[in-house]
Amino acid sequence: xxxxxxxxxxxxxxxxxxxxxxxxxxxxxxxxxxxxxxxxxxxxxxxxxxxxxxxxxxxxxxxxxxxxxxxxxxxxxxxxxxxxxxxxxxxxxxxxxxxxxxxxxxxxxxxxxxxxxxxxxxxxxxxxxxxxxxxxxxxxxxxxxxxxxxxxxxxxxxxxxxxxxxxxxxxxxx
Amino acid sequence: xxxxxxxxxxxxxxxxxxxxxxxxxxxxxxxxxxxxxxxxxxxxxxxxxxxxxxxxxxxxxxxxxxxxxxxxxxxxxxxxxxxxxxxxxxxxxxxxxxxxxxxxxxxxxxxxxxxxxxxxxxxxxxxxxxxxxxxxxxxxxxxxxxxxxxxxxxxxxxxxxxxxxxxxxxxxxxxxxxxxxxxxxxxxxxxxxxxxxxxxxxxxxxxxxxxxxxxxxxxxxxxxxxxxxxxxxxxxxxxxxxxxxxxxxxxxxxxxxxxxxxxxxxxxxxxxxxxxxxxxxxxxxxxxxxxxxxxxxxxxxxxxxxxxxxxxxxxxxxxxxxxxxxxxxxxxxxxxxxxxxxxxxxxxxxxxxxxxxxxxxxxxxxxxxxxxxxxxxxxxxxxxxxxxxxxxxxxxxxxxxxxxxxxxxxxxxxxxxxxxxxxxxxxxxxxxxxxxxxxxxxxxxxxxxxxxxxxxxxxxxxxxxxx
Numbered sequence: 001x002x003x004x005x006x007x008x009x010x011x012x013x014x015x016x017x018x019x020x021x022x023x024x025x026x027x028x029x030x031x032x033x034x035x036x037x038x039x040x041x042x043x044x045x046x047x048x049x050x051x052x053x054x055x056x057x058x059x060x061x062x063x064x065x066x067x068x069x070x071x072x073x074x075x076x077x078x079x080x081x082x083x084x085x086x087x088x089x090x091x092x093x094x095x096x097x098x099x100x101x102x103x104x105x106x107x108x109x110x111x112x113x114x115x116x117x118x119x120x121x122x123x124x125x126x127x128x129x130x131x132x133x134x135x136x137x138x139x140x141x142x143x144x145x146x147x148x149x150x151x152x153x154x155x156x157x158x159x160x161x162x163x164x165x166x167x168x169x170x171x172x173x174x
Numbered sequence: 175x176x177x178x179x180x181x182x183x184x185x186x187x188x189x190x191x192x193x194x195x196x197x198x199x200x201x202x203x204x205x206x207x208x209x210x211x212x213x214x215x216x217x218x219x220x221x222x223x224x225x226x227x228x229x230x231x232x233x234x235x236x237x238x239x240x241x242x243x244x245x246x247x248x249x250x251x252x253x254x255x256x257x258x259x260x261x262x263x264x265x266x267x268x269x270x271x272x273x274x275x276x277x278x279x280x281x282x283x284x285x286x287x288x289x290x291x292x293x294x295x296x297x298x299x300x301x302x303x304x305x306x307x308x309x310x311x312x313x314x315x316x317x318x319x320x321x322x323x324x325x326x327x328x329x330x331x332x333x334x335x336x337x338x339x340x341x342x343x344x345x346x347x348x349x350x351x352x353x354x355x356x357x358x359x360x361x362x363x364x365x366x367x368x369x370x371x372x373x374x375x376x377x378x379x380x381x382x383x384x385x386x387x388x389x390x391x392x393x394x395x396x397x398x399x400x401x402x403x404x405x406x407x408x409x410x411x412x413x414x415x416x417x418x419x420x421x422x423x424x425x426x427x428x429x430x431x432x433x434x435x436x437x438x439x440x441x442x443x444x445x446x447x448x449x450x451x452x453x454x455x456x457x458x459x460x461x462x463x464x465x466x467x468x469x470x471x472x473x474x475x476x477x478x479x480x481x482x483x484x485x486x487x488x489x490x491x492x493x494x495x496x497x498x499x500x501x502x503x504x505x506x507x508x509x510x511x512x513x514x515x516x517x518x519x520x521x522x523x524x525x526x527x528x529x530x531x532x533x534x535x536x537x538x539x540x541x542x543x544x545x546x547x548x549x550x551x552x553x554x555x556x557x558x559x560x561x562x563x564x565x566x567x568x569x570x571x572x573x574x575x576x577x578x579x580x581x582x583x584x585x586x587x588x589x590x591x592x593x594x595x596x597x598x599x600x601x602x603x604x605x606x607x608x609x610x611x612x613x614x615x616x617x618x619x620x621x622x623x624x625x626x627x628x629x630x631x632x633x634x635x636x637x638x639x640x641x
Contacts (some may be wrong), residue, residue: 013630033396036202036371037627038403042396051404057412075327075336084338094340097423098348100415105352108412112359115405116390119398125391127370134394135371137202 004145004171005031006152007131008164009138013039016139019162020045023143028155031144034134056114061107068099138165145169195289195628197472202626206371209620212468213372217615220467225611231604238597239314247317249594255587256577260595261315262427263569264602267452268308269350269424270445270565273417274453275301276357279364280413283406289481291628292473295621296464296614297457298361303609304456305354307602312346314598342426349423353416360409366392367402367623421449428572434515435576438503444496448565451489451535455561458482462555464614473620476549483548486561490539493568497536511581523588524575527567534564 010016016033020042023030030046042048072095076082081089116122131140141164143155152169159167200208217225242249252259275297282290313322325347327336337344369389376382392398422442429441438444458479465474504516519528538560547553579586613619 034394035396035399036394037367037623037630038396038399039627039630043400046396048397048400051401053401053405054408057408061412071327072339075334076339080333080336082338084340087340091340097342097345097419098339100419101345101348101352104412104416105355108356108359108409111405111408111412112363115363115401119395119401121366121390121392121398123387123390126386127373127389127391127393131393132374135367135374135392136206140394 003031003173004169006143006145006155006167006169008141008143008159008167009133010141010163011138011165012163013139015163016141017041017045019141019159019164022158022162023141023155026154026158028143031142034131034140034142036135036137036139039139053111053114053118057107057111060110061103064106065099065103068102069095072098195292195475195477196625196632197475199633200472200629202629205625205629206375206622208470208472209618209622209625210372210375212614213616213618214375214377218467221611221615224463224467224607228604228607228611231601232608233604234597235601235604238594238601239310242314242594242598243319247315249592251590251592251595253587253589255580255585256574256589258315258577259570259574259589260591260599261311263566263573264599265308265311265315266424266445266569266573267566268304268311268602268606269353270421270449270452270569271304271456271562272301272308272353272357272453273421273446273449274457275299275304276353276413276417277450277453278457279360280410281417283410284414288628288631289478291624292475292478292620293457293461293482294624295361295364296460296619298357298364299610299613299617299619300453300457300460301357302354302361303606303613304453305350305357306609307606309350309354310602310605312350342423342430345423346427349416349420353420356409356413356416360413363402363406363409364621364624365617366390367394368618368621370394371622372618417450418446421445428576433576433580434509434511435519435572437512438500440496440499440503444493444500447489447492447496448568451486451493451539452562452565454482454486454489455558455565458486458554458558459562460610462551462558464619466551468614468619470620473625476551479551479554480545480548483542483554483557486558487539487542490535490542490561494536494539497532515576515579518579519571519575522575522579524571524578527571527575531564531567531571534560535568538564 008019010019013035016035017039020030020033024045024047033042033046035042069092073090073092076091076095077089087094131138131142134140141159145152156167247261250260252261278290278297279294279301283294313319316322324330325337325344327339366389369385370392373382373385373389376385422445425441425445428436429438431437461474461482462479465471501516504512519525538557541547541553541557547557574589578589
């Protein structure tokens with residue numbers, strides 16, 4: 001669905017951060033910021049809370065660990081015990097390396113899959129093109145105009161004051 | 175002192191300037207231009223010559239492997255005494271090469287070593303191609319390679335008969351597959367933002383479509399960046415133990431047996447250090463070639479080469495220490511077979527391999543003490559080649575020299591490589607270099623977004639020191 005947007009561009013990340021801080025101080029919600037590389041102070045300036053994706057890693061990793069150990073135990077002790085050099089059927093220590101590797105494998109794949117799901121990244125997706133230069137050298141700040149009470153001129157003034165290169169209002173898809 | 179410190183104002187603060195890993199002060203636009211140039215232009219003549227050579231070797235590999243599969247492994251020089259030779263030597267050699275890439279991309283990321291930024295992408299690519307080469311050998315050294323899938327535990331109609339999970343050879347399969355998959359995912363994940371940059375620069379529809387599919391709709395949203403950074407650190411944290419675990423498991427293929435020369439507790443550490451040593455040797459070789467032919471001296475500076483040379487020297491000395499420890503243990507433990515093995519290593523029929531290994535792995539790293547050598551591209555290039563020669567011979571010494579004279583003198587024998595042995599070794603280099611040359615031609619070999627971030631960081635640090 002097309003959205004009503006106020007798009008400001010910056011050529012310098014420091015000005016962008018200043019703008020983000022000022023905008024938020026005026027209790028205007030920022031829709032998103034687009035940057036060519038992760039600018040570190042932006043986390044705190046935008047008030048983004050820490051991602052919970054590492055929990056996915058932990059949960060999936062632990063599940064893989066437990067499942068692998070269980071299946072090694074089941075196959076080697078119950079399903080088809082093999083006597084190899086008189087070693088015990090349940091050689092728990094010898095089962096660790098494979099469990100470890102599968103923990104890493106499943107943890108990593110699940111984390112990346114969760115990132116792609118959460119950030120809605122998938123092959124062939126179109127990026128819109130509203131903020132094309134953000135992948136090159138431009139820093140873009142977008143405010144979404146949700147209702148009539150939004151004072152665009154005030155926001156515009158503020159952004160200009162913070163050193164925005166260009167400011168435009170646009171109805172577009174993001 | 176780094177070149178950055180020889181600035182305009184010789185004040186005390188300048189002596190404390192942070193090191194600069196990017197020459198000059200390129201704009202964000204310029205960085206993307208510079209790195210995308212090899213992708214958007216036609217490759218030069220040197221690229222075509224290298225590619226022709228590599229591709230010929232790859233074709234040779236295809237032919238030889240076909241012949242091997244058709245005839246059986248008797249076409250190699252293997253015999254009853256020496257059941258593993260070039261095949262497993264090549265396998266261990268290539269897996270080892272990969273380790274430097276993961277060390278650079280994962281461990282140096284966790285340690286916040288900013289100098290890794292220019293080299294991590296190509297080092298990771300090297301890891302992936304090296305693991306592909308490595309994976310080839312265990313598959314083709316099976317008598318019946320078409321049954322290779324028996325190693326995976328899936329419910330089958332043979333019982334179900336499961337693999338023996340106590341065997342290090344089975345651990346190996348899991349370790350290498352995990353290593354390959356995680357490295358590939360990490361490498362691709364790192365490239366997604368660059369694919370978006372290339373998509374938005376694309377000059378024609380075809381390029382645009384390809385990069386659009388690869389970039390997954392990335393648009394630089396900071397909310398995505400924030401998650402992306404967290405995920406990168408998580409994957410790095412998962413990949414870091416792989417640096418240690420994969421080659422440890424490879425070493426257990428040997429150490430858990432009772433063959434003199436293999437049955438040693440030092441093996442995991444020894445193998446991991448050797449892997450990083452040989453891997454850094456290969457990274458140096460590749461980066462020196464690419465920086466000269468692709469003109470990326472601004473991003474892969476003398477400082478990068480210097481740092482990698484230092485890591486090579488350090489791990490080289492760990493390896494040397496391990497060699498000495500092996501000899502000491504053989505003497506100290508009083509086992510007659512172990513003692514004989516090490517005497518045989520030094521004065522037996524394969525002694526030249528041992529001395530070549532000492533020359534390349536013990537003596538060569540010592541020249542890297544000198545800054546003059548570390549800053550001399552030609553000298554460093556020669557040293558890096560010697561490192562790889564030495565590490566290949568180290569694995570040959572460990573495998574073949576241990577096997578050819580074990581317990582019973584009546585079971586002793588010699589291994590002589592056949593044309594197929596040598597052809598497949600050369601062919602694996604062909605596979606590796608073909609992949610690498612295609613990589614530098616079609617994918618950004620330096621992480622554009624990371625260089626942009628690093629240049630921002632360097633500028634901010636300079637500003638802070640001047641203020």
